[in-house]
Amino acid sequence: MIALIVLAVAFLEIAALRLIGVDGNRVTAALLALTPYWTIGGLLLGGFSLAFRHWWIGGIVLAVALAVAGTLLPRAFASAQPAAHGAHLRVMSSNQYLGRADVKTIVRLVRDNKVDVLNLLELTPREAGEFERAGLFDVLPHRVFEPRYGGAGSGIASRYPLTQQSLAGPSLMAQPSARADVNGTPVEIVAVHPIPPTTDAAQWKKEMGGLPRPDSGGPVRVLAGDFNSTVDHATFRDLLSGGYTDAALNRGEGFKPTWPSSFFPPPVTIDHVLVDPRVAVDAYRVLDVPDSDHRAVLAELTLP
Template structure:
């Protein structure tokens, strides 16, 4: 059921077609009910394709990138090239393996982002944060099956906390409970502390209640904010099945003004990278 929720944009469009067919066949009650429900869904989903109001951005411009490396199979050189070309300040990595750390450093990551909190591990358990600016490790999440690195980033202005997000997928054999618990364990905005940014593979779309609840705890989805909320991030090769959906997000403190969001394909991994620029207020 939770996996089906991710298909809400497709279901909404299919509902309009189904409702139209029912009306054409003079199944008035069925057609009207389906059309009304579908219109509500389409209105909710379509809003993600239009930019929201932007707060005035006076402060430090920061560029954050997140990439799920698929257990270290992603092309490290491409990731580093994106970091260099996009002038990335903070890189959040999921499924970070020790071998991937070596590949990234050989490709030149350490020269670009020398400060890091890496919790590398075999398979898909590891994660990490690499930064242009000094970092201090912070444990910002509740208990989780997969490692979710956290760090305090010492920006030129006010500091910023970052979490590399990766809850267990809800389709695992253990059921959805760990996914729900781990999403609930992500930190809300802290009005009395540094700006927080949650970046990574949430294994959830904005149609999932658990993610919407987190966003409503003081964040904005960067892609949704600039009208790019319907750009899919998984799977990256756009197969017929499963339909592409948006599982990778950068949630920023609602006090931050989001400028841009780009979604970029990285060879070797089934997740597309997300790059965003926003302003951390003074």
């Protein structure tokens, strides 16, 4: 009985944070990233409690678990698309795991999938040189790179000419941005990589808050990268509420994990492609990258 109460209280605390929209500190932010797993556990705990006639525990836990499950289910179903009839754009993002990810695989994925814009996170100076030798710039000749040692570097490579901009707020890791002219349609791109909430939750919220919102009267905006956030974080949902469409959610692929590429810790979805609400998402995929702890994400878009 005591064990059931302890488990029930633990579940209800996390569920309450998810339902009221509070990320809290770095511990609760980490736990919230595991909300789908917690929800399954809550459903099992509620059913188990009812089976052994612990009616109050089972009833409350099961009701709350079902409420949380109701917030999760929509990410498995595709949404309606806006009427977009402009140019097609393929955007890919890959976290390079401190510059260790296999460069030749990235270049092959770019060629095979006809990628137009590639965002690279945790890009090191050494790996930037490897990309040049591997022929990335033969395919994507334009770039705004800010390579750094450790995990702080990032970059954008593009099929279209780029004009460097400064769209994201101050951040500990590089978050370069640029404007591309895609067959007459201006597109602003940000390579997103805020600090993880498990390192500093307050700084993470600040950096997420510094990302630009969509501008319905201006250029199309695309944010792609490692957000260190799942849809179960209120901080990330605040960004979506500003008007962005998450490509994975839009195509009903919201449960596809992107980190880690192994099975432990439990995989979660922290890499995203967010697009202007005027943009149609034609397809979304998650791709394996050898030697990276992340999987790459690829979205095929139609511009307005």
